[in-house]
Each structure stands twice: as structure tokens, then as C-alpha cells.
Amino acid sequence: QSVLTQPPSVSGAPGQRVTISCTGSDSNLGSNYDVHWYQQLPGTAPRLLIYDNNNRPSGVPDRFSGSKSATSASLAIAGLQAEDEADYYCQSYDSSLTGNVFGTGTKVTVL
Amino acid sequence: EVRLVESGGGLVQPGKSLRLSCVVSGFTFSVNAIHWVRQAPGKGLEWVSGLSWNSGTIGYADSVKGRFTISRDNAKNSLFLQMDSLRVEDTAFYYCVKGRGGYLHRDLDYWGQGTLVTVSS
Numbered sequence: 001q002s003v004l005t006q007p008p009s010v011s012g013a014p015g016q017r018v019t020i021s022c023t024g025s026d027s028n029l030g031s032n033y034d035v036h037w038y039q040q041l042p043g044t045a046p047r048l049l050i051y052d053n054n055n056r057p058s059g060v061p062d063r064f065s066g067s068k069s070a071t072s073a074s075l076a077i078a079g080l081q082a083e084d085e086a087d088y089y090c091q092s093y094d095s096s097l098t099g100n101v102f103g104t105g106t107k108v109t110v111l
Numbered sequence: 112e113v114r115l116v117e118s119g120g121g122l123v124q125p126g127k128s129l130r131l132s133c134v135v136s137g138f139t140f141s142v143n144a145i146h147w148v149r150q151a152p153g154k155g156l157e158w159v160s161g162l163s164w165n166s167g168t169i170g171y172a173d174s175v176k177g178r179f180t181i182s183r184d185n186a187k188n189s190l191f192l193q194m195d196s197l198r199v200e201d202t203a204f205y206y207c208v209k210g211r212g213g214y215l216h217r218d219l220d221y222w223g224q225g226t227l228v229t230v231s232s
Contacts, residue, residue: 097172
């Protein structure tokens, strides 16, 4: 059961900017819990892309950025590259479920 | 280098049990939260369970509550998941995942490669 909603897919040409939305509720994003983002390349384990709304771990290009406002969040990819073709998931904590929750996932396609 | 290595997956019949293990290295296991996350083939990520650094806070997804038990052995840098009354819908890759900090609500900063659990008759 995913309580964070993402669009199933987004696409863009190389060099373009794409954004992925993550919509939650008062018990997760709206309760001041941070949102985090993960990238999963085909056939591999997920990796952390953005943490605490807008922070990049070491090694993540600055083309990736995140933001959060009230019960929604977004991930932006600027200057889209072929290697960005992957699945992306948002994640937060839910106080009603007393556990972590993931978004439904978004497949990014580079045209 | 941070490493998380899962083991214990395999083929099991519905209603049976299986115990997953995860051995970690490259960080101070005893001060970090640790989690299990699963992914059914071709599907999205699902958080299964998590333990705070001292096992004082434990969380389970509703889908596994009452059937799965998470535990850790800080002396052996190990995490476990006892899975009982397995169902076909529990079929998935199970990832052992390190949490940032000691509590459950932070991000998941390092992931293992996963172990496949297949529940089928």
C-alpha cells in the first residue's frame, strides 16, 4: 500500500528538464517529515539520490535537486542524460502507519 | 566501504517459514537504524520493517505485521528477518538497508544487493 503518489512515467529529450511529483498527506509530508528520493537503474538495487528534501549525497550530480512544500514534494532533473533513464521513488515516514512509506514510483524515459 | 550482504532467500511453500540474514561492514552498526525493504518482480518498493539503533523502536508494514519478526545482533553486525506463514504475495527481492542515524524516520542511505524469496507450491 503506497500512500505517496507519483506519476507512472515522465519523459524528456536529452538536455531537457523534467520534474517528478510526490503527493502525500497530513500524516507524512504534512507532518514535517522529510522526503527522500531514490534512483533504481535497471537490474540494480536502489540508491539514495536526495535526502532531507534537498540534500545530495556525495557523488550525486548537481543536476538532481529536490524540494518540499506542505503535503507535496518534487524531484527535478536538469540537463537530462541517457544514464538518467531509471525508476525514481520518493520516501517518507508516516505517523499514522508508524513506519516508512514509498511512493508509487516513476519511470523516466530519455527520448 | 559500507557493505550489506543478505542471505537466506530461496523457494518456500505457502504457510512455511524462512529466516533472512544480513551481515554489515564498513560502518558502526550499533548506532544506526536498519531496515528491510522488498520489491516484487516488476513492482515498486515496499518498506517491510525497521529497527532503531537499540531495538527500542520497531516498525512493521501492515502487510507483514504478526507474521514477520525483525531482530538485530549488534555484537555480530547482523540483522535478521524471521518470516512465518508465508504467502504467495510475499514473493520479492528483500533488501537490507542502512538508515541514516539511529531512528526509523530518516533516509535509507546504503542498500544491499538483495536476496530473492519465492513463495510457491
